[in-house]
Amino acid sequence: MPNIRLFTSESVAAGHPDKIADRISDAILDEILRQDPKGRAGVETVAGANRVALFGEINTTAKLDYKKIVKNVLTELGYTNPDWDFSTESPVEVYIHHQSPEISMGVDDGGAGDQGMMFGFAINETPELMPMPIAIAYALTRRLDKVREDKILDFIRPDGKSQVTVRYEDDKPVGIETVVIATAHTEESSEETVRKAIFREVVTPVLKEYGFKITEKDLIVNGTGLWHKPGPDTDAGLTGRKIVVDTYGGYARVGGGAFSGKDPSKVDRSGAYAARYIAKNIVAKGLATKCEVGLAYVIGHPKPLMKTIDTYGTNTVSQKEIEAFSEKLIDTSVKGIIEKLDLRRPIYQQTSAYGHFGKKDLPWEQIA
Secondary structure, eight states: OOOEEEEEEEEEOTTSHHHHHHHHHHHHHHHHHHHOTTOEEEEEEEEETTEEEEEEEEEOSOOOOHHHHHHHHHHHHTOOOGGGTOSTTSOEEEEEEEOOHHHHHHHHTTOBSSOEEEEEEEETTSTTSSOHHHHHHHHHHHHHHHHHHTTSSTTEEEEEEEEEEEEEETTEEEEEEEEEEEEEEOTTSOHHHHHHHHIIIIIHHHHHHTTOOOOGGGEEESTTSOOOOOSTTTSOEETTOOHHHHTTTTSSOOOSOOOTTBOTTSHHHHHHHHHHHHHHHHHHTTSOSEEEEEEEEOBTOSSOSEEEEEOTTOOSSOHHHHHHHHHHHOOOSHHHHHHHHTOSSSOOGGGSSSOSSSOTTSGGGOOO
């Protein structure tokens, strides 16, 4: 008898309140880096009922129009209707200040902008070398946003979630048990209309891409039946609150810090990217079929205090060879990571939705 287990991961749409906050924080970071590649930031956004508030610290020569940045993000995400009590007309409060000189002192010399541990992971379950559950969950929310943006389903509003339960047999993904979709929609749309349309236009085509299918009875749409008002008036959003969604969907360990709004001197972000880069290259090169890389840093110090590589017994070469490959692949000092992956660029808004990993154009996803 095969060993059977189930694993569930979730994702959220780009218009989910927490993702609104992540997107605004990363839009501010991108504008800083566009004007000042050496600029530093740690920006937190709160999106609440009819209000956006910006907190954190920056150290930059960039000139920033915060309210314009926020309005542009909300327009792109579809929050243009004041009736939702959160929109482009909502007031923006700014409490961002200059970066602490104690932090700047260490970072100026090439040290880490914070302490902490970071993990990177890769597995050969999908073309993206990501775990199957989170890969499908991302694809579902991406498709949910697309059918709204392209007006394929013109009754969908910009907030939603996906959840997928994958069945494994002997550690191989072999089927889908259940898919859950939550999506805001117009008042005129019935529960049945929404469910059938989501099954037809979102779930079926996405699962087909991964070689799976389900029947309509295996789909749950809006567990309470109806959902009309999207966004932060229903549920406030905060930068960095979706770190499991942002990484590996709970399939692998995550570090202690979030990513969005932080420049690459913050190893919460750059260290996690470097760890993924190492893990993905190890799997892509056939040195293992599953790999987790761990790094740990201390504020003001350039090199990691810890570097571990675990292939869970799936390695095809010796541990010594894998470690040598890693050392040649990338220098894991803060400066080494930033230079190797060219991280002082305005590339971060695209990471604020559908995860930070598995997107082929990002520098930490490249195969050396």
